[in-house]
Amino acid sequence: MLGLSKLLLPFFVVVQGYTACKWGLHGEHCNLTCPQNCALLPPLDVPYCDTDTGKCSEGCQCGWHGDLCNQDCNQNCLNTTCNHQTGHCTLGCSGTNTGFFCDDTGECGRGWYGDQCQHPCSINCLEERCNHTTGACILGCSGTYTGEFCNTTKVANNKEDANSLDAILELFTLNVAVAATVTVAVAVAVTLTVIVFIRWLRGKNRKRRQRKSSRSLEAESSEVESFTDDLHKKEPPMYSGDLIEGVEEVLRKISNNYRKVKNTLETHGRVTMSGSPGKGNTTIALTLGTEYRDEGYEVVSVNDILKFNLQHYVNQGKDMCFIFHDVFKTVELPKDATLLQRLLHELKSNLKKRHSENVQKLYAIFTMNTYSDTGQIPELGEVGDYFFSGPPFINFNMEFRV
Structure with missing residues (x-):
């Protein structure tokens, strides 16, 4: 009896007039029951929770997780056991399922097959769908391809x-x-056209200035002849070499x-x-x-x-x-x-x-x-x-x- 009293003493501590709740209860007045899936701690084997928050502070019973142990582990978890905080299957998965929560069926995504889904299906499979184990095309072949893997066709094809x-x-x-040839030709033609237009415009401006300085018809004719000579010079136009x-x-x-x-x-x-x-x-x-x-x-x-x-x-x-x-x-x-x-x-x-x-x-x-x-x-x-x-x-x- 004395040993039991020493064991239970920590759960009946009086602090400034406040008495902690009995095991299995929580709340300000200790009138609320701990969630039923909280871990059962010896020697009383009753659900234990935090007396203030009601959260299952010592974990959950097998098959449950969450702060209140009200979320069940995935049924594919081995022995229905999971981490009481994250829900990850701590012992692995049953059957061929994989993943942290054992919710991955193990089948490959579209277009892939193999133990680790490392092989691509034949590009000739309809919709790129093939058996995730063998790689055989399951919807048939595209075009004229035939065979289980859609990898044969006629020689003519x-x-x-x-x-x-x-x-x-x-x-x-x-x-x-x-x-490339057309582009270069067009570039040369456009460049030459612009050069000729600029030179013509310069000559026209010079002719106007000449008219203002000399009203004689002879001077005007001389300027026109000078511009014509420029157009017929044998030297290549400016920038053409560049x-x-x-x-x-x-x-x-x-x-x-x-x-x-x-x-x-x-x-x-x-x-x-x-x-x-x-x-x-x-x-x-x-x-x-x-x-x-x-x-x-x-x-x-x-x-x-x-x-x-x-x-x-x-x-x-x-x-x-x-x-x-x-x-x-x-x-x-x-x-x-x-x-x-x-x-x-x-x-x-x-x-x-x-x-x-x-x-x-x-x-x-x-x-x-x-x-x-x-x-x-x-x-x-x-x-x-x-x-x-x-x-x-x-x-x-x-x-x-x-």
Whole structure:
């Protein structure tokens, strides 16, 4: 009995006329019952709570959490046990569920499959939906593709696709050349027109001043003849030399940049060209694609990197050249950072493997029209540095100035 009294003494302390409540009660007048799911503390095995606030200060009974222990743990928590403050499943999850609250069913998001959802579904799967375990297309195939993984098609269609890419590359190259020629011609024509107009205006002003100083018809005729002689001088008009030198400088720098990009690509197996529109990124990329295609490479043009199925191409046993146009155009960081890191890691591994084993060649060309110094590269970590910094990274905004 004496031992029990010593044990209960701390719970019946008198402080300035105030008596603490009995175990299981709280409130100013000790007339409120502690929440029924508060932890049961020995030796009385009754719910215990703070006598002032009524909160379960010693935790909750198994299966409950919250200040008042009135929120149940997720039914997928192992042994229905969770942290009494946060609700996190402290012993892990039952079945295949994952996550802090064991509310993740373990299925991959659309477009991915694998134990860790690390493999992209075939780009030929309808709506990019595939079995999250096997990768088989569950809604069928797009276009003329067939098979469980939508990775087979008729030979004729393959040739048609190849011819289509050839046509696109050739048409683009032709259009770029024509556009460049027309642009230079228009610039020269406009410049010459402005120069002639300015010289004519100056001559007209001189003629007016001459009329004021001399009213004779002979003096007026002399001034007109002088202006006519100026128009027919054999010397080139002012600024024309500068203009021609400027055009030559542009062409020289484009040629130099092309050689630099090609040397970098063949040295490192990868190159990234960054620059605002008009710097020549796409022109150089497609020109290289045309050159490698003529050498027998399989050239793949990629407009959305998140939908790119790398394994579909690297397993074909061919020399490959991938061109990733404006790589961040369809990427939303940090939301898509994990998916992009996964694909870049796979590409990096294949580049190193082919280089070390000296098998079929593999080149990766990236263009970045949306790059900025305060952009998204750091969010990709080490693999971002591998592709988008160092010697393989060329910033035309800094190097190509005319």
